[in-house]
Amino acid sequence: MDLSALTGAVDLTTVTAGILAIAALKMLPAVARWATARIVSMFGR
Structure with a gap:
């Protein structure tokens, strides 16, 4: 089974962008509360 086409399509920039997007979605509620x-x-002053 040759997976070289599949692994070639999933490059490092795609994985990094996905991880950053998930991190941003997880941080969004905390940032919204802080703001x-x-x-x-x-x-209130």
């Missing part, structure tokens, strides 16, 4: 708290604290 909301900062904006609310600015108006």
